[in-house]
Amino acid sequence: MSTTPAAAEFKKEAAVITRDLRHRAVIRGALKKYEVVRDDKKARFQNWQQARYLASDIKWDAVNHLDTYLAEFAKNLEARGGKVHWASDAAQAREIILGIVKEKNAKAIVKSKVMTGEEIHINEALEEAGYEVVESDLGEYICQLRKEAPYHFVFPAMHLTRGEISQTFTKELGSAPTNSPEELTMIARRVLREKYIKADIGISGANFAIAETGMISITENEGNARLTCALPKTHIALMGIEKLLPKLSDLALFLPMLGTAGCGQLLTGYNTMYGGPKQPGEADGPEEFHVVLLDNRRTDLLASSEQRDALQCMRCGACLNVCPIYKNIGGHTYGTTYQGPIGSVITPHLRNLQEFKHLVFCSSLCGACTEACPVKIDLHHHLLQSRRDAIAEKAVWWERLTFKACAVIFNHAWVFSLGEKLGRIGQIFHPLIKNTPLDPARAWTASRELPKVAPQTFREWWSHRK
Helix, strand or coil: CCCCHHHHHHHHHHHHHCCCHHHHHHHHHHHHHHHHHHHHHHCCCCCHHHHHHHHHHHHHHHHHCHHHHHHHHHHHHHCCCCEEEEECCHHHHHHHHHHHHHHCCCCEEEECCCHHHHHHCHHHHHHHCCCEEEECCHHHHHHHHCCCCCCCCCCCCCCCCHHHHHHHHHHHHCCCCCCCHHHHHHHHHHHHHHHHHHCCEEEECCCEEECCCCEEEEEECCCHHHHHHHCCCEEEEEEEHHHEECCHHHHHHHHHHHHHHHHCCCCCCEEEEECCCCCCCCCCCCCEEEEEEECCCHHHHHCCCCCHHHHHCCCCCHHHHHCHHHHHHCCHHHCCCCCHHHHHHHHHHHCCCCCCHHHHHCCCCCCHHHHHCCCCCCHHHHHHHHHHHHHHHCCCHHHHHHHHHHHHHHHCHHHHHHHHHHHHHHHHHHHHHCCCCCCCCHHHHCCCCCCCCCCCCHHHHHHHHC
């Protein structure tokens, strides 16, 4: 595999993180607790597997009729006074949002959790233009204070211990050291409440958008998105065009599925629908409501008949939580907005296949991600397909030679059998060259033991059995 700057950085970070046993223990401990509560909530569904099939069918319909549902969503939203903006790429989305902020002569901005905001780097753009932007989600706020990207879709600060969070608050906010989660939360709350009151603009994302009603649905556990959307005079929602659901009734399935797969909850704490600016007679809400619909090469993925179903993703993070690679290298190592198996599938489409093809090779292909996905995205097969596409598009000479050699070996039983016999001989002498430049498996043996070749293959056993 050829080395790009992104791949080189990935390998460098992965080498450091995989050796950090404390870091790995924190992540594995957190995800183990998640697995217990997730399985408990899955068991409360009448039929979890049938729910997955139904959710997949609904999203597949939405993705394959995206043009129709987008037009319906925009029409219904604008009928209630909302404004819809179409952004073909990240630059246009930033330009639209900056234009609204300048028009309103805003000074301060609060922002709830928005993965698409990370995708287009909206915080950096606003700060460069001289605006204050404050993340209102607790985990995102902690990451912002540390000048880090979110570590996970749902748990952005899961890599940090209470002590590390306390140190961050002490350094950045001047608070007293504490190990109490309640006290840490109250420290952030006191700061953020002032930001809500002073904010001129509130920026949010959208978990779902309903074509039938022209409304967006936001799911959260802290109530910060409600304050972000309701208190400022202008609300801007930035969402990918794939977030559509055809009907309001679809939320009866998707909200509990998102809560179960994302956090191990029957239902997430706050589920709110937004359908426009404050209407006559309403007590609160923004005076203006803008929705920015972001393409940013999603239509390129839509054009792929093989991998189009990746647009069904709800960003629940279930595939990250079960991925053995993610558990070892963590979220920041990926160097992308979207981490884990789904990130490895969609990032080459959204950015560049050759630059990020290292992500599709960074997988055990165990299939745990596909099994965990609540909308049945065929993740591990998509990783295989992307490997094929990357090699076909631009193969390095030794990659092409390696795959041709593998094809010969696997298509000729006698060659495969000869390789097994040579392997038994080779393992006798391997300790003499282990971890030296002569060791063909040194990338593996640097941190693991080389598996022993079986003394007898199944083919040999079967032939002797007769």
